[in-house]
Amino acid sequence: MTASGSADLVIVANRLPVDRVVDTDGTLRWRRSPGGLVSALEPVMRVHQGAWIGWPGGTDEELEPFVEDGLQLVPVTLSAREVEEFYEGFSNATLWPLYHDVVAKPLFKREWWEAYKRVNQRFAERAAEVAAPGAMVWVHDYQMQLVPQMLRDLRPDLKIGFFLHIPFPPAELFNQLPWRRQVLEGLLGADIVGFHLPGGAQNFVRLVRTRVGHKTHRDLITLPDGRPVRAGAYPISIDASDFEDLARSPEVTRRAEAIRKALGNPKRVLLGVDRLDYTKGIYPRLRAYAELVADGTFDVEATVFVQVATPSRERVDEYRRMRDEIDMLVGRVNGDLGRIGRPAISYLHSSYPREEMAALYRAADIMVVTPYRDGMNLVCKEYVACRYDNDGALVLSEFAGAAHELSQAWLVNPYDINGMKAAIVEAATADPKEITRRMKAMRKTVSEHDVDRWATGFLDELDAVKPMKPPIRRR
Ligand code: ADQ
Numbered sequence: 058m059t060a061s062g063s064a065d066l067v068i069v070a071n072r073l074p075v076d077r078v079v080d081t082d083g084t085l086r087w088r089r090s091p092g093g094l095v096s097a098l099e100p101v102m103r104v105h106q107g108a109w110i111g112w113p114g115g116t117d118e119e120l121e122p123f124v125e126d127g128l129q130l131v132p133v134t135l136s137a138r139e140v141e142e143f144y145e146g147f148s149n150a151t152l153w154p155l156y157h158d159v160v161a162k163p164l165f166k167r168e169w170w171e172a173y174k175r176v177n178q179r180f181a182e183r184a185a186e187v188a189a190p191g192a193m194v195w196v197h198d199y200q201m202q203l204v205p206q207m208l209r210d211l212r213p214d215l216k217i218g219f220f221l222h223i224p225f226p227p228a229e230l231f232n233q234l235p236w237r238r239q240v241l242e243g244l245l246g247a248d249i250v251g252f253h254l255p256g257g258a259q260n261f262v263r264l265v266r267t268r269v270g271h272k273t274h275r276d277l278i279t280l281p282d283g284r285p286v287r288a289g290a291y292p293i294s295i296d297a298s299d300f301e302d303l304a305r306s307p308e309v310t311r312r313a314e315a316i317r318k319a320l321g322n323p324k325r326v327l328l329g330v331d332r333l334d335y336t337k338g339i340y341p342r343l344r345a346y347a348e349l350v351a352d353g354t355f356d357v358e359a360t361v362f363v364q365v366a367t368p369s370r371e372r373v374d375e376y377r378r379m380r381d382e383i384d385m386l387v388g389r390v391n392g393d394l395g396r397i398g399r400p401a402i403s404y405l406h407s408s409y410p411r412e413e414m415a416a417l418y419r420a421a422d423i424m425v426v427t428p429y430r431d432g433m434n435l436v437c438k439e440y441v442a443c444r445y446d447n448d449g450a451l452v453l454s455e456f457a458g459a460a461h462e463l464s465q466a467w468l469v470n471p472y473d474i475n476g477m478k479a480a481i482v483e484a485a486t487a488d489p490k491e492i493t494r495r496m497k498a499m500r501k502t503v504s505e506h507d508v509d510r511w512a513t514g515f516l517d518e519l520d521a522v523k524p525m526k527p528p529i530r531r532r
Pocket residue numbers: 093222223293330331332365366367407408409410414431432433434435436439
């Protein structure tokens with residue numbers, strides 16, 4: 058066992074919740090990153106004596122733990138080679154595609170696996186150093202799946218939770234992974250293993266039974282030493298009231314009007330907002346829309362598609378290829394179908410502050426969210442939270458985790474272009490009463506299940522875990 062620290066709650070995630078900013082005079086500052094996880098966990102971090110362990114970005118830089126805006130942050134250093142092998146390689150070119158239905162072909166490289174193990178061990182060691190005796194440690198996401206068991210080996214006194222933000226695949230796909238058993242055993246170091254959907258938890262339990270051979274009963278796994286591990290569904294959400302307040306503000310209202318005006322005050326605005334990722338189904342969505350313009354269903358003077366796609370993981374080959382494909386499609390569609398001052402698709406590679414996101418959500422009549430596979434998808438929940446007057450239609454892929462909660466959306470199969478076209482037309486021509494009925498129901502769901510409920514729900518269960526007594530020695 059290593060010496061313990063003083064944090065009652067430790068968050069372990071690939072990234073620290075801050076981004077490094079270098080001012081014009083060269084001084085280094087940290088700025089809170091815009092991600093939802095930070096806002097979800099900040100209140101609980103403050104209630105407990107919390108610490109957050111993560112990679113600060115950058116390479117080969119030893120940084121001391123520091124306090125930023127009252128949060129204790131513990132940086133973990135990665136070398137340039139580790140960024141390439143652990144982060145871009147094993148995390149984003151092996152696990153990400155494998156866990157997303159093999160939408161792209163996962164690459165299995167032995168040296169990437171070695172880096173993954175090494176980096177996970179480093180995170181586990183940092184967590185072991187800062188956690189107080191009996192503390193709760195909440196480990197996040199696919200980059201950190203070995204941390205729970207590595208940490209338990211170092212600190213058996215801790216309560217360890219794990220949450221996976223992406224889908225957990227069925228055995229038929231997971232079994233491709235050469236290190237499948239090690240990953241399952243890594244996760245089993247946790248007391249609670251959380252997923253967005255019950256299906257993910259079931260896939261996990263089934264794999265543990267068949268691959269590792271442990272006893273399971275429903276959502277409970279019993280390890281040979283008697284320790285129970287629970288697998289459960291904890292669907293993540295957003296700070297719904299915060300988004301709604303933002304959407305109601307005069308600034309955002311004015312900005313939403315300005316956006317529509319800049320688009321030529323069309324009758325109808327369709328919107329897509331995604332990280333530029335091949336799982337998000339941007340290509341088939343734009344193709345479906347382009348076909349509707351080409352066949353005269355929509356006219357570019359009356360209907361506009363705004364697609365915001367923030368570039369990400371640009372050093373991974375598959376992402377560069379996909380970006381080129383989408384750029385080409387948009388170029389062709391606008392060249393063929395646009396008119397002067399009226400592109401068929403307004404395509405933007407920008408990252409926006411939350412105010413601008415809220416204004417875009419307010420400006421849109423139809424939000425189109427069509428991932429091939431998505432753990433949850435927060436964009437559609439943000440859209441719903443911003444539609445406080447119960448208008449606005451949502452076209453949503455049935456393969457997004459959010460489809461389980463937002464069943465009143467126009468649900469589509471992104472592989473079925475004709476089906477998507479039909480749903481977009483239905484949403485565009487629906488009776489306003491029908492749109493209101495659907496939006497009201499979705500708003501109820503999103504406001505009742507917000508991110509605070511998600512975080513406190515998970516942590517309350519983790520807190521209630523009974524520590525294992527050391528085995529009684531018989532004389
Ligand atoms: P992501 O794949 O990143 O998250 P998503 O859930 O949609 O996907 O979250 C994206 C977030 O980024 C949203 O909060 C959105 O507002 C923001 N965003 C998107 N484009 C932006 C832009 N141009 N500018 C600024 N902000 C932008 C992973 C999983 C998801 C799961 C989440 C949380 O893949 O399935 O929902 O984690 O668990």
